[in-house]
Amino acid sequence: MPTDMFVLTLPFDPSALTLEMLMAGLATLVLIMGIIVPKGSRHGLGWVSLLGILGIMAVAVSLWGEKRELLNGMYLLDNYALFWKITFMTAAALVILGCMRFVDKMGNQAEYYSLTLFATLGMMVMASAGDFITFYLGLELMTLSFVLLVCFRKTDNKSIESGIKYLLLAGMSSAVLLYGLSIIYGLTGSITILEIGRIIAMQPLSPALVLAVVMVIAGLGFKVSAVPFHMWSPDVYEGAPTPVTAYLAVGSKAASFAIILRLFIAGLPGIWENWAFVLAILAAVTIIVGNLVAIPQTNIKRMLAYSSIAQAGYILVGLVAATEAGIKGVMFYAFLYVFATMAAFVVAAYYYNYSGSDELKDYAGLAQRSPLLAAVMLVALLSMAGIPPLAGFAGKFYLFSSIVGDYLWLVFVGLIMSMVSVYYYLRVALVMYRDDPLDATPISVSSPVAVTLVFATIATLVIGICPGPLSEVVNGAAHSFFLH
C-alpha cells in the first residue's frame, strides 16, 4: 500500500481486532443464553464458553506471525501479544473445564461465565495495548469483572468481604497508577508507549519522571501482588470462590506482566539503569517474603496465595534483565505457571466441593482416597518449586540465566528461596501421602476435572522434560517485541 493512501484511509483495520470482537461476542452470547435457557440446563453454558474459547484460540494460532499497528500504535498485534492472549485463553479454558461442578453449585452460571470471558477480554486488550488509554481500559475491564467474580457467592460473608477489599484496594492502586501515567503524559505530551520511549530517551531524567515511575511500579505492583503491595492477595484469594482465585492468580498476574514489559522496556528504556535496581530489590523482597510467610500457613488457599506471590517475584527477575532473554524468561515462566497453578487450584476447588474444607489438615490421606488428585497436586507444587523434570526447573533456568551477569546476588536469593519453598510444598505431600484418612471412601473424580488435571500435569511434565519447542515459540514472541 502506498503511503499517501495510508494517510487518506484512516489506518483502521478492524480485522486486527478479530480476537477481541469474537471474545466480546462470546461473552454477550453466553449472557443472553442465560436468559433464554431454562434454569435446569444452564450448566451447558460452561461447554459453550469452553468451545468458544477453543475456537478463538484456534483463530489466534492462525494469526501467528501477523504484525499490525492500529491507529498509530494505539493497538499492537504481534507475536508477543498473541502469545499472551493464548496464555490467558488457556488459563480460562482450564478453569472453566475444571470447575464446572463448582460453578453449578454456586448457581447463576450465565453471569459467572460471561464475567470470566469479559475478564479474559480485558486481559487480551492489555496484551495488545500500545497506549495508556487502551491499557487502562483493558485493566479496568479485567479488574471490575474480577471484583464481581470475587464476591460471587453472595451469601458467604467471606466472599463479600474479600470482594469489598479487592474493590477498595484495586481502586486505590488504579488511582495511583493513573496518576503516574498522567505525569508521564505531562512530561512527554504523548500517550503512545513507543513514542514516549523515543521522547524520554532524549530527555534528561527529571524528578517528576522518577515520581511517575515509582507510582506506576506501585500501581502495577499491586496487580502482580509484589511485596510490599501484596497485602490484599491472601485475604482475597482465601475468600473468593476457588475457581475465581485460580483465574485471578494466573490471568490477572500474567496480563499485568504483559503490560509491564511493554511499558517499561518499550516505553521507558532510557532510564533503565534507574528502575532496574528498584525492580531487583522488589523482586528479591517479593521472593523472600512470599516464601517465608507461606511456611506457617495452614489453609491451602492462603498457602497457594503466598506461593503465588513468590512466583510473581521470580517472574519479576526476568523484567530486571530487560533483555530479549529476560522477556523470554518471563513469557516462558508465565506460560508454565498457568498449568501448575491451575492444576493446584482445581484440585483445591474439587476437594472443597467434596469436603467443604480448605484446611491443610483435612487433606490427610488424600493419596489413598484419590491418587490422581494427590499426584496432580504434588506435581503442580513441585513444578512451582522448580524441581526437575518439571516445567518450573526449565523456567527458572531461563529466568535466572538472563540476569546472572549483573545481578548474581538475585540469582542466589531466587534459587535458595525456591529450595526453601520445597519445605512447605513437601508438607502438603506429607499430609496427603503419609497420613491415613479419617474417612477412607474413595473420591471419584468426574471426567472433565480429570481431563483438566491430566492435561495440566502432562503439559507440566512435557515442558519440563522437553522445553525446546515451547522455548522456540517464546523466542519468536520475544523477538517480535523489539521490532516496533
Add this chain to the structure above:
Amino acid sequence: MDFPILLTILLAPLVASLIIMFIPKDENILIKSIAAVGMFVALALSLYAYFAYNKDIGGLQFVFGHELPWIKDLGVTFFLAVDGISLPMLLLTNLIGFSAIFASWNVNNRPKEFFVLLLMLIAGVMGTFIAHDLFIFLLFYEVVVIPIYVLVIIWGSSKRVTKEYAGMKLTMYLLIGSGFLLVGVIALFVKTAAIAGHPDMSFTGMAMAAQQLGEFDQIWLFALMLFGFGSLISMWPFHSWSPDGYAGAPTAVSMIHAGVLKKIGGYGLIKIAVYMLPLGASFFAPYMAVLGVIGVAYAAMGAMAQKDLKYVVGYSSVSHMGYVILAVACLNVIGINGAVANMFAHGVMAALFFSMIGFIYEKTHTRWIPDMGGLARQTPRLAVGFMLAAMASLGLPGLVSFIPEFTIFIASFEVYGGVAVIGIAGIIITALYVLRAGANTLFGPPRPEYDHLEDIKGPEMVPLVVLGTVLVVGGCLPSLLFDMINSGVVPLHAAISDALQLGGKF
C-alpha cells in the same frame, strides 16, 4: 546406530515402574517380581557394558544422542556416554539397586507405591552417571530428591529422630546444596557460552570453554560447586543430615543413599568441578584436604559414641567419604583413582551393611547394640554378611576396600604429608568401632528371646550373595576395578594438568 545400551539400562527400571503402576495394589509378589526383573535387565546390561568397554581406547564409549538436540537455545543435547570413571559408578548403582529390591522383599505396606518410587529413584541415580550433558545431569540430580522424601516419610522408622524430621532434614540439606550448585552452573553456562560464542552444555564443550576463564571466576564458581557437591557427599561440616537421614530411612533407601547417591557428590566433584575448573580446584585443594581429614576423624569418633547400628554405619560413611575428599584434593592420578575406587568399594560395603541391619531390625525390632546379644548363633547367615561388611569397612586386605584406601594413603601422604597422617590414623578408630559393634551384636551371650528367629533365606539372600561376591572378587582382582578407573582418570588429569602447572601449584 548401535544398540543404545545406556538408554536401555536407564529405561529398564522406568518401564518396570510404569508396569507396576497398572497392577492391582494387592498383587505383592507380582509387583516385587516385576521390579526385580527390571533391575535384573539393567544389571545384566551394565555388567556387559563394563566388560565390553574398551579400556585401551578409553574415552567416551557407548555414546548415545550427542547429535540429538534437546533444548537448542541452551545447547542441551541428550548426550549419554560413559568413561572409566562413570562406568564403575553405573555398575555400582545397578548392583545396589538390584540388591535393594530384594532387601525390601518384606515390604508389605503399600508395596505398589514403594516399588514405583524406588525404581524411579534408582533410574534417577543412574541418569546422573551416564549423562554427559550438564543440564541432563542436573535434571537427574534433583529428580531423586522427592522420591527419597516420600519413601522416608511413609516407610521410614522413627527411633531417635522422627522419620518426618529425618526426611525433611535430608531433603533440605541436599536442596539447599543444589541451590548453590545451580547458581554456579548457571553462571558457568552463561560465561562459557559467551566464550565459545554458542551455548553448549556438554561436559567436554563446557570444559573446553571454561579453560579460558580467569582464576578469580574459577575460584568462586568452584566454591559454589564444592558446597553443592560437598553437602551431597557429606563433607564435614555439611554432614549432619547423613546419620539422621539414614537412621530414619527404610533399608532400601539407606542402601541406595549411602551406597550410590552420595557418590554423585564425589563424581560431580571430579567430573564437573575439577575437570572444568582446575584453577579453582587447585586453590581449594588444601582446604578440601583439611575438611576431608576433619571429616574422617570427627565422624569416626562420632561413630564410636553411637549405640544404634544405623548411626554407627551412618557416621562411618561420613568418615569414609572424608577419604574420598582427601583423595580428590591430591589432584593427581593416583589420588583420583583412589577416590573413585573408594567410592565404589564403600558403596558396596555400605549397601551390604545397611541391608543386613535392615534384616536384623525386621527380625529383632531393635537396632540398639546392647540389646542384640549373640546373633551369630541364632542367625549365622546374617552374621556372615554383617561381618563381611564390617571387615570391608575397616579395610581388611583381600576385600575390595583395602587397595583403594591404600592408594589414597600413598597419594595423600605424598602431597600433604602430616595432614594425611591424621587421616590414616582414622583407620584405627574405624577398626575399633566396627569390631565393637560386630562383637556386641553377633558374638555376645545369645539372648533367649531371639532363639526363634529365622535366618535370612530365599530372596533375602540376594543382597548378601551379590554384594558379598563383589566385595571378595573386587578384593582379589583389584585390577578389574583399577584398570577401568585409570583409563578414565588419566585423560581427565591430562586435560587439567596444563592448567594446574600454569596455576603454579605443582
